[in-house]
Amino acid sequence: MSERKIGVYTCGGCGIADALDMDQLEAAAKEQKAGFCKSHDCLCSDEGVALIAADVAAGEVTHPIVAACSPRVMEDKFRFDGVETIRANLREMVVWSHPANDEDTQMLGDDQVRMAIAQAKKSMPPEPWTEGAFSETVLVVGGGYVGLTAALEAAAAGHQAILVERSDALGGMSAKWSKVMPHLPPYRDPQENPVAGLIAKVEASDKITVMTDTIVTKTNGMPGKFEVELTRAGTPSAETVGAIVVATGWRPYDATKLGHLGYGASPDVVTNVELEGLLGDGPVARKSDGKAVKTVAFVQCAGSRDPAHLPYCSSVCCGTSIKHAIQMVDADPEVMAYIIFDELRTPGTAEEFYRSAQEKGVIFVKGKVEKVDGDLTVTYHDALLGDDIPMAGLDMVVLATGMVPNSTNVEAPALELEDEKLVPLKDDINPAAPIAVAGYKEGVDAPEAPARPEPSMPEGAPILNLQYRQGPHIPMLADGFADSHYICFPYETRRSGIYTCGPVRRPMDMGEAGQDAAGAVLKAIQAIRNVKQGKGLHPRSGDLSYPKIDLNACTKCRRCTVECPFGAIDEREDDYPQVNPSRCRRCGTCMGACPVRTISFDNYSVAMINDMAKAVEIPDEFDEKPRVLILACRNDAYPALDMAGIQRETYSAMVRVIPVRCLGSVSMLNASDALSTGYDGVILMGCKSGDDYQCHFVKGSGLATERMGKIEETLKSMMLEKERVQTMEVSIADSKKVGKLIDDFVATIDEIGLNPFKGF
Amino acid sequence: MTAPLPESNGKKYDLGFARWVYENVDGGDKLSMCMQCGACSGSCPIGTEMDHGPRKLFMMIRAGMKEDVLKSNTMFNCTSCYNCVVRCPRKVPVTYILQDLGRVAQRLGYAEAKETDNARFAKAFFWSTRKFGRTDERLFSAKYYLSFGVGEAIKMAKANMPVARSLMKAKRMHLGMPHKIKGVKELNAILDKAEEIEKREQGV
Numbered sequence: 001m002s003e004r005k006i007g008v009y010t011c012g013g014c015g016i017a018d019a020l021d022m023d024q025l026e027a028a029a030k031e032q033k034a035g036f037c038k039s040h041d042c043l044c045s046d047e048g049v050a051l052i053a054a055d056v057a058a059g060e061v062t063h064p065i066v067a068a069c070s071p072r073v074m075e076d077k078f079r080f081d082g083v084e085t086i087r088a089n090l091r092e093m094v095v096w097s098h099p100a101n102d103e104d105t106q107m108l109g110d111d112q113v114r115m116a117i118a119q120a121k122k123s124m125p126p127e128p129w130t131e132g133a134f135s136e137t138v139l140v141v142g143g144g145y146v147g148l149t150a151a152l153e154a155a156a157a158g159h160q161a162i163l164v165e166r167s168d169a170l171g172g173m174s175a176k177w178s179k180v181m182p183h184l185p186p187y188r189d190p191q192e193n194p195v196a197g198l199i200a201k202v203e204a205s206d207k208i209t210v211m212t213d214t215i216v217t218k219t220n221g222m223p224g225k226f227e228v229e230l231t232r233a234g235t236p237s238a239e240t241v242g243a244i245v246v247a248t249g250w251r252p253y254d255a256t257k258l259g260h261l262g263y264g265a266s267p268d269v270v271t272n273v274e275l276e277g278l279l280g281d282g283p284v285a286r287k288s289d290g291k292a293v294k295t296v297a298f299v300q301c302a303g304s305r306d307p308a309h310l311p312y313c314s315s316v317c318c319g320t321s322i323k324h325a326i327q328m329v330d331a332d333p334e335v336m337a338y339i340i341f342d343e344l345r346t347p348g349t350a351e352e353f354y355r356s357a358q359e360k361g362v363i364f365v366k367g368k369v370e371k372v373d374g375d376l377t378v379t380y381h382d383a384l385l386g387d388d389i390p391m392a393g394l395d396m397v398v399l400a401t402g403m404v405p406n407s408t409n410v411e412a413p414a415l416e417l418e419d420e421k422l423v424p425l426k427d428d429i430n431p432a433a434p435i436a437v438a439g440y441k442e443g444v445d446a447p448e449a450p451a452r453p454e455p456s457m458p459e460g461a462p463i464l465n466l467q468y469r470q471g472p473h474i475p476m477l478a479d480g481f482a483d484s485h486y487i488c489f490p491y492e493t494r495r496s497g498i499y500t501c502g503p504v505r506r507p508m509d510m511g512e513a514g515q516d517a518a519g520a521v522l523k524a525i526q527a528i529r530n531v532k533q534g535k536g537l538h539p540r541s542g543d544l545s546y547p548k549i550d551l552n553a554c555t556k557c558r559r560c561t562v563e564c565p566f567g568a569i570d571e572r573e574d575d576y577p578q579v580n581p582s583r584c585r586r587c588g589t590c591m592g593a594c595p596v597r598t599i600s601f602d603n604y605s606v607a608m609i610n611d612m613a614k615a616v617e618i619p620d621e622f623d624e625k626p627r628v629l630i631l632a633c634r635n636d637a638y639p640a641l642d643m644a645g646i647q648r649e650t651y652s653a654m655v656r657v658i659p660v661r662c663l664g665s666v667s668m669l670n671a672s673d674a675l676s677t678g679y680d681g682v683i684l685m686g687c688k689s690g691d692d693y694q695c696h697f698v699k700g701s702g703l704a705t706e707r708m709g710k711i712e713e714t715l716k717s718m719m720l721e722k723e724r725v726q727t728m729e730v731s732i733a734d735s736k737k738v739g740k741l742i743d744d745f746v747a748t749i750d751e752i753g754l755n756p757f758k759g760f
Numbered sequence: 761m762t763a764p765l766p767e768s769n770g771k772k773y774d775l776g777f778a779r780w781v782y783e784n785v786d787g788g789d790k791l792s793m794c795m796q797c798g799a800c801s802g803s804c805p806i807g808t809e810m811d812h813g814p815r816k817l818f819m820m821i822r823a824g825m826k827e828d829v830l831k832s833n834t835m836f837n838c839t840s841c842y843n844c845v846v847r848c849p850r851k852v853p854v855t856y857i858l859q860d861l862g863r864v865a866q867r868l869g870y871a872e873a874k875e876t877d878n879a880r881f882a883k884a885f886f887w888s889t890r891k892f893g894r895t896d897e898r899l900f901s902a903k904y905y906l907s908f909g910v911g912e913a914i915k916m917a918k919a920n921m922p923v924a925r926s927l928m929k930a931k932r933m934h935l936g937m938p939h940k941i942k943g944v945k946e947l948n949a950i951l952d953k954a955e956e957i958e959k960r961e962q963g964v
Binding site for chain 1: 775776778789796819820822824
């Protein structure tokens with residue numbers, strides 16, 4: 001770009017012109033040396049957009065500033081090729097949330113224009129990173145039901161797929177099932193196992209390369225350019241793939257640990273997986289004497305939802321026991337099947353399946369099994385009768401054991417890891433922390449969250465053996481499941497371009513797992529196509545900017561390589577950081593981490609935020625008008641403020657809001673510089689951090705809280721009160737609350753007095 | 761023919777009892793649909809008079825507590841108002857099940873079944889029906905009171921005098937000879953036949 005030409009377009013629509021003096025806005029723009037300032041009654045109309053488009057086409061403007069509504073709306077209307085549109089939020093954050101024709105409101109509006117101009121002066125249209133060749137192949141790790149489905153989905157979408165399976169045959173656990181839970185209407189009877197059909201389809205596909213007896217021994221590179229080493233019988237081969245889908249599935253919980261439930265005491269106490277091997281067309285025969293089983297009890301939650309074993313619900317065991325009971329009753333109507341459950345969990349259509357079992361006479365008993373004796377007497381505590389009930393005379397007891405994720409390869413020995421490579425496994429999200437029980441109103445005591453076992457290093461070798469600075473494992477969320485957030489970003493691991501699906505992510509049945517496979521493959525394809533164009537992945541999908549590090553200023557402090565939530569930055573041989581652009585999610589956590597401000601994006605930098613803050617006109621101390629800088633997370637806090645405007649919630653007009661990509665991208669220097677230029681306070685507004693975090697970049701808000709915890713010393717050296725800097729957790733639903741938070745903070749500032757640095 | 765009730769051999773918990781009830785008690789096939797929500801017990805206007813509400817009784821059936829189920833007074837307290845049947849989300853015919861369970865208990869000679877208030881009341885009612893083809897309030901009440909013994913009967917009769925006076929005032933109760941229907945004989949024949957059929961079905 002030859003010359004920076006900044007033009008301001010003010011919009012008078014949506015009540016802006018009624019509440020603000022438009023001439024004064026123009027004066028503010030001129031004072032900041034904008035090339036020109038044009039006003040229109042409705043900029044988002046065809047006529048208004050044409051006005052800007054004509055200037056852009058004529059080369060009159062390279063940085064059009066649209067001073068109108070929030071940057072969160074009308075984004076595509078104001079997008080013009082080749083130029084970077086900057087938005088000044090006059091509607092939601094000025095006229096809709098503050099009184100009309102008021103001196104303070106006008107000052108706020110003027111400052112919004114000034115800040116936008118300062119942003120335009122520092123911002124460049126980002127140049128995407130598209131160096132070298134990009135692969136479009138999808139690597140699927142795990143050849144079970146989920147992996148097979150994933151490979152077929154990838155092939156159906158036109159991509160080549162490599163399907164890697166550890167054992168010598170495809171099919172995985174699910175190949176053992178005699179029948180499966182129904183996933184098709186009317187959801188009442190067990191269905192045929194689809195795995196054999198899937199294997200045939202995969203083998204017939206010319207887009208899928210199947211490699212059995214193979215494990216992934218090394219993974220290097222980044223999305224679009226993963227260099228994987230696949231080892232088959234000791235012989236490694238190299239492949240380049242665009243994205244990786246991990247479908248390594250699960251293994252049953254070790255039943256030998258369930259001695260209290262009679263496992264091992266009698267051959268007729270079997271697990272649900274073992275029962276699959278006994279189910280055939282006819283009645284089930286006992287293991288001990290071959291007699292046909294006439295009465296059978298299923299013990300639910302065998303090891304699951306038990307802090308001493310698996311603290312979580314394995315989700316499928318209820319459905320599996322229902323399936324087994326139906327199969328046994330169907331084969332021999334004289335069979336009496338008891339299902340002893342603590343809480344029967346039959347989500348969705350599984351409820352129909354449950355009903356079907358009831359109609360077939362399967363007897364459901366609510367109770368917690370206390371012990372199973374060697375003579376097959378099951379003693380359970382019946383909560384509804386309040387009594388311990390011995391159930392004697394059974395022919396077989398089936399333990400419904402749960403799922404353990406294969407987030408590591410337990411068949412291979414664990415690697416010795418340096419301590420720093422364990423960081424993402426055990427630092428910011430504590431897998432042992434109790435997960436809060438949701439859905440309780442404030443002031444109402446929620447039931448105590450279940451206790452969880454202490455975290456330990458996962459046994460076994462890493463699945464992908466990532467050659468990343470942050471270690472070879474895919475980070476785990478809780479209880480060893482590889483995911484980053486079950487609800488908000490399914491499939492997304494904290495390693496870009498690597499997606500988990502199926503029971504390695506969370507316990508699920510085959511119906512869900514099949515959908516999961518399709519979802520993860522779509523994510524993988526999205527990654528492949530985005531990175532090829534230099535575009536960012538979730539959650540800043542499509543962002544062309546990426547972090548650039550000026551190594552001349554770098555002090556090799558390694559903060560960026562340690563703090564990146566996605567392990568995108570490696571260390572070179574000479575200890576300088578090495579950005580892997582397509583691994584980057586563009587949150588800017590590295591930028592906030594860098595003590596020497598040497599990491600920046602084309603259109604986003606510490607200096608830009610500082611300049612925007614400085615562009616605000618700070619009234620001198622005799623005006624008694626404090627100024628508070630709010631650095632608001634774009635994902636949650638900024639929308640909450642917008643929403644407050646939409647709902648006409650009012651709050652103090654003394655605040656100036658700058659949206660940031662994530663609180664993780666806020667440098668301590670942003671806060672201290674603001675205070676030294678005369679701001680009276682700084683608020684960092686972002687998402688909830690901690691174990692039940694809501695940060696879109698996993699640990700950005702947590703890092704910000706930690707960094708700002710250390711700012712106290714800086715403030716002390718400046719002779720300032722620590723109350724002047726605060727981190728606030730604001731979720732997207734907090735629009736009614738956010739105004740009060742701001743007003744309370746401004747009141748605190750009024751109490752402690754204005755910043756003595758004003759005017760320096 | 762009804763299958764014989766499983767021998768419980770003095771066991772408190774009988775694995776086969778639930779299945780026997782499912783298969784042999786009127787409406788029992790629907791009992792398997794019970795999900796223990798408690799709408800029946802919550803809807804029951806005289807649930808407080810019962811040892812166990814219907815929900816608990818059904819759970820006891822599943823747990824195989826044969827003795828406790830058949831000794832309970834739940835079945836005899838049911839007034840057949842059908843509130844539970846109307847409200848049951850799983851369409852369990854609670855009333856039928858209770859009535860038939862009551863019959864089972866009585867047939868098997870559970871003492872409680874014969875001595876409950878309701879059993880005495882039902883017997884007195886049945887006596888009056890057989891004798892007059894309808895209820896004669898005075899004689900039928902007297903028969904019911906006397907089943908508790910003479911002293912008790914006098915106390916009960918005295919306590920109910922105001923009710924009796926009101927009924928007479930409203931011409932709902934009369935003094936004089938009991939009214940009889942025309943076809944007492946025929947009605948008795950019908951009832952005999954019904955009893956015969958029931959006995960045949962129960963294989964007694």
